[in-house]
């Protein structure tokens with residue numbers, strides 16, 4: 126079976142490509158290289174440079190490669206930027222998806238897997254977020270992911286495609302140092318950056334209604350995200366009626382203070398001690414997945430713990446930011 130992976134040269138996409146190739150699948154990558162890098166791809170994988178907004182490129186790539194299924198990962202993913210530039214986010218994430226879906230439907234593609242996000246839930250007031258928890262996104266980014274899920278479901282029904290929307294929780298880590306996260310937009314790399322600059326890691330708020338007062342999230346290793354895609358791809362290949370919406374998380378929370386402690390331990394940089402900074406606007410106190418449904422549907426569960434995420438992320442960081 127041949128899969129087209131949009132955004133396959135990016136941080137998460139390249140892990141999905143690697144897992145699919147390791148599992149013996151044929152893949153072709155479509156990436157505009159705005160944040161992706163061809164060096165992230167395994168040898169021999171075909172890369173088409175182009176945007177998901179370009180119907181001509183999509184039509185050609187789908188036709189030339191005889192694509193059986195699409196894994197649509199290409200998207201903009203910065204929550205704060207989406208507040209500043211909603212038009213850009215709706216264009217890239219919703220119009221981009223719509224264009225890929227239209228091209229896929231017209232090319233007769235029967236399987237479609239979509240990268241969604243826990244951002245669709247907004248500020249969930251529950252211990253474990255299930256797929257039944259109400260979706261009330263708090264940012265244009267989260268809105269584009271929720272609208273994307275609706276579009277995927279509707280097109281799946283109307284055009285006879287098996288579909289899956291996978292809601293990623295907080296992704297970290299790397300399969301190899303070369304595949305580390307090049308961005309500095311999330312907790313783990315932000316703390317690496319502060320520590321290696323000799324600055325105190327910042328904890329945004331310690332007065333939340335959580336056990337230690339800092340925000341709790343469900344961190345998941347990017348390699349586990351990748352194996353969940355392989356499991357979902359196999360399911361879509363076997364079940365033409367599949368219409369799945371699934372959390373990808375570990376089902377376990379870790380607080381910011383706990384994460385910073387493990388980061389200090391793994392890096393061996395313990396000074397300066399963390400500082401408490403004001404709350405960051407829009408941060409929910411706790412977002413932890415229930416992973417029950419994905420385990421039941423795909424027989425998948427996460428294998429890596431937090432230490433493994435942070436250790437592998439640190440090796441990736443050191444490769445990009447060598448220290449004397």
Ligand code: UFG
Nearest residue numbers: 202242243244295310311312315327328329340381405408
């Ligand atoms: N944080 C700090 N200090 C830092 C950086 C982050 O205290 O230097 C805190 C944040 O306030 C938050 C937690 O660490 O409480 C995690 O923050 P991230 O920015 O790493 O992640 P978010 O939970 O805000 O968002 C992430 C992704 C989104 C996605 C969301 C889904 O960045 O794209 O998870 O839950 F939508």
